[in-house]
Amino acid sequence: KLTRALDQLDHHLGSQLATFTHPVLGRSTMNVGVIRGGSRPNIVPDRAEAEIDIRITPALAAAGGALKLLGETIEFHALPVEIVNPHENPPMETDPDHPVIRALLATDSRTKLAGAPWFSDAAHLSDGGIPSICIGPGSIDQAHTIDEFIRISDLREGAEFFSAFIAGLKRG
Template sequence: MDIDKLKQWFKCNDRVVSILRELIRFNTSNPPGNEHAIAVYIADWLEERGFKTEVQDIEKGRSNVIACIGSGDRIGMILCGHMDVVPAVGTWNYPPFDGTVVGGRLYGRGSCDMKGGIAAMMAAAEFIAKNGLLSNKGLALVFVCDEESKNKGMRGFIKKRLSADAAIIGEPTGLDINTGHRGFVLVSIKAQGVSCHSSQPENGVNAIYIMADVIKEIRGYAKSLSNKVDKYLGKASLSVGTIRGGNKVNIVPDKCEILMERRLLPGETAEDVIRELREWIGEDHRVTIKSYPELKAAVSEPESRLVKDMADVVKGVLGKKPVIKSFPAGCEASFFINYLKIPTIIFGPGSLNQAHKADEWVAINDLIEAAKIYSLISYRYLRR
C-alpha cells in the first residue's frame, strides 16, 4: 500500500467527520433502537462504493446491515460495530443528535460509543474500494442493532455463519489493542413473604427482611470472587444494581426483588453462577433465583497472529508501541470468538470513560488515526 496516498486521503478531517455527523443524526436510542433507517442509509452508502449489501431485519424497525466487497471466496477481515446508543439523558451543552464540532472534538450521543468506530470503518472501506486495494480475499462490514440491551442483532447475525480470517470490533479503546473481555450474566433474585397490616407485623413475613439476609450472603460471595482470576481478563466480580420491594409504608411487603450482574471468566456459565449463589444463600423455598441469557467471556491471546499484526500496524501509524490489554465491558467479540470461531480484537477511537455520559465526545484526530489503522490492517488481511 502507498502510505503517502493513505496519509493524503485522510489528511482532510471532513472525510471521517462528515460520515460520523450523518450517523449521529439518526436517533437510535435503545430503547427502542429504531436502527432500520440508519441500516438502510449505511447500506446505500456502501452500495455506492461497490459493496454488496443486505439489510437483515431482526424485528420491526430493527435491522443489521451486512456489506461485502471483493471477488475472493473467503473474507479476510470483518469490521464490526453496533448502531444503537443509550438514551441521551442528563443536561447537555451540545445537542445530542447534531454532531457539533468544537476544539478538535465531535460531540453527540454515540460519537464515542460507537458510531465513531463505525464512521472510521466506513471511511477505511471507502479508501480500500476506491483505491483498487482489493485482492484475493473479501472485506466485510457488519453493523448490528440492540448491542446496548439484549444483543438481538448479534444473535441474529451469527445465524448467517459467516466465516473470516479475522474480525475487529470498533468499541472505544483509546486506540489501545484490547484482546478480549469478561462475560456477564444478569440474575434476578426474588423473596416471597406474606403481607399484613404494618401495625401487626408478627402476622406477616417481611420480604425485605428475607432479602436483607440474602444480600448479606451475596456480599460474602462477592468477596470470594477475588480468588477467581484469569491471566488475561482479571478477576470475576458481581454487583447488585437494583432492589424493589413494598408498595406502601403501612403494609408489610410480601415481595422483594434484586437484580445483580455477575462478570464471567472463560469457561464460566450462568448455571455455575446459580449453583454458587445457592451454595451461599442456602435452600430457602421463599427465595427464587433466575438468570437471563449470558454473554460469554472471550479472549484472543496477546501472542496470537492477529494481535501481533495489529500491534505492528498501530505502531507504524501512531509511532509508539501500542498498549495491549483487556476491554472492561462486554461486546460483540463474544459472539465472533465463541460462536463463529473467528480471531477477534477490540479496537476503536474514543475512551470508554466518555461512553453513556452527557456531552459524549470523540477526538477528531482519533477518528482519523483509527480510519488509517482499519485501512492498513484490512489491506494486510485481504492480501494474505
C-alpha cells in the same frame, strides 16, 4: 429480607468469586445494580427484586459458570431468594499470538494488548469459535453514557489506524 439476603450473598459469593482470577481481567465480581420493591416507606413490601451482574472470567466459566455458583450459594446458605430470568454471557479471550492480533500490534507501536472487565457481543463470536477482539477509537469512559460521544480527532486517528491495518494485511 432481600437486603439481608443480598448482604449474605455479597459476603459468601464475593469471597468465592475472588478465587476465579485471570492475569489480565482480574477476578470475577458481583454487583447488585437494581433493587425494586415496595410502594411507600411506611409499608413493608410483599415482594422485592434485585438484578445482579456477575462478571465471568474464563476460570469461572470453566468451573461451571456464574449461575451454577450463584444457585449453589443460595441453596447452601438457605437464602430466601430465587433466580428468575437468568442470563449468562461467556467471557472472551483470544490468543495474543493470533495473526490478526499480531497484525494489529504491528500497525502502530503505540498499540498494546489489554483486557477489560466489561462485556461485548464479540464474546458470543469467540464462544462460537471465531477469534474476536474489541478495538476502536475513543474512550470506553464515554461508551453507554447519557452523553456518549467521540472526539473528531479520535475518530480521525481511528480511521487512519484501520486504514494502515488493512493496508498491512494486503501487504503481508
